Amino acid sequence: MKAYPDKNGRFGQFGGMYVPETLMPAIQELDQSYQKIKRDKAFQQELQRCLKNFVGRPTPLYFAERLTKTLGGAKIYLKREDLCHTGAHKINNTVAQALLTCRMKKKRVIAETGAGQHGVAVATVAAMFGLEAEIYMGTEDMERQALNVFRMRLLGSTVTGVNAGSRTLKDAINEAMRDWTTNVATTHYLLGSVLGPHPYPMMIRDFQSVIGREARKQILSVAGRLPHCLVACVGGGSNSMGLFYPFIKDTNVKMVGVEAGGHGIKSGKHAARFSGGKPGVLHGTMTYLLQDSDGQVNLTHSVSAGLDYPAVGPEHSFYHDMGRIHYTSVTDKEALAAFDVLSQEEGIIPALESAHAVAEVVRLAPTMKKNQILLMNLSGRGDKDVQQVANMRNIPL
Amino acid sequence: MHKVTVVNRIQQTFDNLKAKGEKALIPYIMAGDPSLAMTESLVLTLAEGGADLIELGVPFSDPIADGPVIQQAAERALQSGTTLKKILSTVRSLRIKTQVPLIFMAYYNTILAMGLMGFCKEAISAGVDGLIIPDLPPEESDELYKATMAAGGPVIIFLLAPTSTSQRRKEVIKRTHGFIYYVSLTGITGSQLTDLTQVKKNVQAIQKMAKKPVAVGFGISSPEQAHDVAQFADGVIIGSALVRNIFEHHQDPAFLSNLKVTTRKLKTALASKN
Ligand SMILES: Cc1ncc(COP(=O)(O)O)c(C=O)c1O
Numbered sequence: 001m002k003a004y005p006d007k008n009g010r011f012g013q014f015g016g017m018y019v020p021e022t023l024m025p026a027i028q029e030l031d032q033s034y035q036k037i038k039r040d041k042a043f044q045q046e047l048q049r050c051l052k053n054f055v056g057r058p059t060p061l062y063f064a065e066r067l068t069k070t071l072g073g074a075k076i077y078l079k080r081e082d083l084c085h086t087g088a089h090k091i092n093n094t095v096a097q098a099l100l101t102c103r104m105k106k107k108r109v110i111a112e113t114g115a116g117q118h119g120v121a122v123a124t125v126a127a128m129f130g131l132e133a134e135i136y137m138g139t140e141d142m143e144r145q146a147l148n149v150f151r152m153r154l155l156g157s158t159v160t161g162v163n164a165g166s167r168t169l170k171d172a173i174n175e176a177m178r179d180w181t182t183n184v185a186t187t188h189y190l191l192g193s194v195l196g197p198h199p200y201p202m203m204i205r206d207f208q209s210v211i212g213r214e215a216r217k218q219i220l221s222v223a224g225r226l227p228h229c230l231v232a233c234v235g236g237g238s239n240s241m242g243l244f245y246p247f248i249k250d251t252n253v254k255m256v257g258v259e260a261g262g263h264g265i266k267s268g269k270h271a272a273r274f275s276g277g278k279p280g281v282l283h284g285t286m287t288y289l290l291q292d293s294d295g296q297v298n299l300t301h302s303v304s305a306g307l308d309y310p311a312v313g314p315e316h317s318f319y320h321d322m323g324r325i326h327y328t329s330v331t332d333k334e335a336l337a338a339f340d341v342l343s344q345e346e347g348i349i350p351a352l353e354s355a356h357a358v359a360e361v362v363r364l365a366p367t368m369k370k371n372q373i374l375l376m377n378l379s380g381r382g383d384k385d386v387q388q389v390a391n392m393r394n395i396p397l
Numbered sequence: 398m399h400k401v402t403v404v405n406r407i408q409q410t411f412d413n414l415k416a417k418g419e420k421a422l423i424p425y426i427m428a429g430d431p432s433l434a435m436t437e438s439l440v441l442t443l444a445e446g447g448a449d450l451i452e453l454g455v456p457f458s459d460p461i462a463d464g465p466v467i468q469q470a471a472e473r474a475l476q477s478g479t480t481l482k483k484i485l486s487t488v489r490s491l492r493i494k495t496q497v498p499l500i501f502m503a504y505y506n507t508i509l510a511m512g513l514m515g516f517c518k519e520a521i522s523a524g525v526d527g528l529i530i531p532d533l534p535p536e537e538s539d540e541l542y543k544a545t546m547a548a549g550g551p552v553i554i555f556l557l558a559p560t561s562t563s564q565r566r567k568e569v570i571k572r573t574h575g576f577i578y579y580v581s582l583t584g585i586t587g588s589q590l591t592d593l594t595q596v597k598k599n600v601q602a603i604q605k606m607a608k609k610p611v612a613v614g615f616g617i618s619s620p621e622q623a624h625d626v627a628q629f630a631d632g633v634i635i636g637s638a639l640v641r642n643i644f645e646h647h648q649d650p651a652f653l654s655n656l657k658v659t660t661r662k663l664k665t666a667l668a669s670k671n
Contacts, residue, residue, distance in 0.1 A: 020558070024536075174459050185560075280509060297506075
């Protein structure tokens with residue numbers, strides 16, 4: 001298989017660089033800087049040090065024995081990204097991009113955040129590297145993730161509410177891109193998922209691939225073979241691509257990406273791009289997009305802020321059309337049930353995003369044989385969601 | 398096979414202006430804000446007031462190159478039920494009444510959703526002359542270019558910015574048709590333009606390389622600014638200031654006649670020497 005993206009940042013028909021002229025030079029500069037640090041030993045060593053001592057890598061691969069027994073099928077392994085510093089996989093990318101920002105001699109970073117996990121991960125590395133950080137967040141997300149707003153501010157970042165459109169992740173990205181267009185000379189846009197114009201989807205995939213590389217080694221060492229199937233939730237698509245990519249050439253390994261089914265596909269209130277979307281251009285990239293027949297971007301819904309986004313990383317669209325990765329969706333209700341299942345079966349409270357992957361495991365494992373291995377990416381922990389879930393259940397805290 | 402030769406109204410307009418020693422006044426309005434019926438009246442009024450070319454914004458849900466004024470105009474236009482197809486009908490009906498060059502300013506996804514070929518055919522038959530696609534750099538424009546060639550138009554007008562490298566300048570100059578849209582500032586529409594000396598330097602450098610007209614947009618709001626920019630640029634684009642004016646005053650009974658006067662003032666400001 002050829003290496004993707006090609007030199008134009010394309011994964012087949014997907015990807016590319018659909019940005020205003022003002023940003024084109026910055027994107028090309030970023031691409032060149034990234035190519036440089038990729039081959040730079042000192043940079044890579046420093047990144048390894050940060051991942052080990054600050055992030056806490058490698059994260060464990062955990063055999064979920066009770067859940068396996070309860071479901072009565074495949075052996076379930078969890079890649080514990082919830083144990084990363086700040087509680088999600090997002091920091092794998094932010095540490096690397098913060099280092100890159102320093103290399104590019106920029107002093108300010110901006111970012112978008114949905115669930116607040118990426119925002120917290122940015123605020124954290126900004127504090128660690130002494131960078132100024134401004135985080136854009138939809139006001140609807142600020143409400144449902146109030147705890148993370150406080151964390152970002154505690155870490156010294158500015159959190160700017162975005163009160164446009166659906167007041168969620170999409171609108172936060174719009175505003176971050178406008179800020180970047182205005183302050184491009186001094187500012188690096190620290191994008192949080194495998195989205196946006198080239199080189200972001202490639203670069204963030206590479207930074208998150210540490211998940212899959214570790215998982216591959218770990219499963220080979222404990223089980224002596226590759227898993228039968230990988231499962232991960234897909235918002236923008238970074239934790240899933242991070243897990244899947246190092247297995248992509250292992251054609252016997254199946255891969256399932258789980259999108260947010262919201263109130264169900266038929267309701268129209270969801271964020272399942274591969275069920276309701278078609279190719280289009282948003283935020284600098286050509287990819288599957290939830291849109292109406294006039295090309296206006298649809299409002300999305302998910303109980304999980306981190307999955308509530310109308311587009312998906314272009315590389316996912318590529319593997320979708322190729323049939324290499326299978327995509328499915330899980331409703332709010334199923335995800336909330338899975339949130340309880342993992343908490344009570346394994347003593348791990350998952351992020352609502354990750355609970356979507358858990359729900360798919362709950363569906364899939366019983367259909368598989370006992371000697372088969374199902375490896376799921378537990379992208380984050382659920383502390384940030386506890387308050388929201390209590391509210392939804394009318395439980396006063 | 399016979400080829401349709403489209404008389405390019407944009408090029409012709411700039412040629413005529415040059416012959417008269419005039420600069421182009423290019424107002425931008427958001428199609429469908431507050432309604433397409435109003436858009437039709439606005440275009441006619443602007444043309445009568447002396448606008449040389451008119452940009453029609455096609456509303457998009459996620460306009461990343463626009464500041465709050467145009468964002469909100471797009472929201473209003475979408476709320477009033479504006480679609481690309483309806484804007485094309487408006488252009489069709491305008492073409493019975495005016496030959497002023499009309500340029501669409503549209504985000505790529507809106508035309509992509511209609512199909513590039515289908516869009517270009519409809520646009521050219523309706524009477525659209527040019528396309529400005531703020532999120533389509535030359536690198537990504539091959540497919541649209543092919544479609545415009547096959548349909549016989551409209552032409553694609555590319556943008557240059559203060560951040561553009563000399564390599565990028567060359568590329569844009571090679572590909573642009575009609576004129577070059579020079580973005581006066583590093584930022585989004587509706588920002589304040591402060592550093593005119595730098596704009597002048599860049600525009601003159603581009604004019605020297607390009608031998609094509611250069612129109613300047615973003616951040617120009619007053620007749621004074623328009624006058625200053627017209628001393629060196631071939632055209633002046635006025636967007637957010639006009640969009641705000643329309644939003645605030647369109648319900649006044651005298652609005653259209655006032656707009657005609659304002660437009661005339663702007664056109665006069667472009668012509669006057671220091
Ligand atoms: C814990 C967690 N998982 C998953 C996601 C979804 O993002 P991605 O698909 O890029 O992994 C988020 C996003 O905020 C998150 O916080």
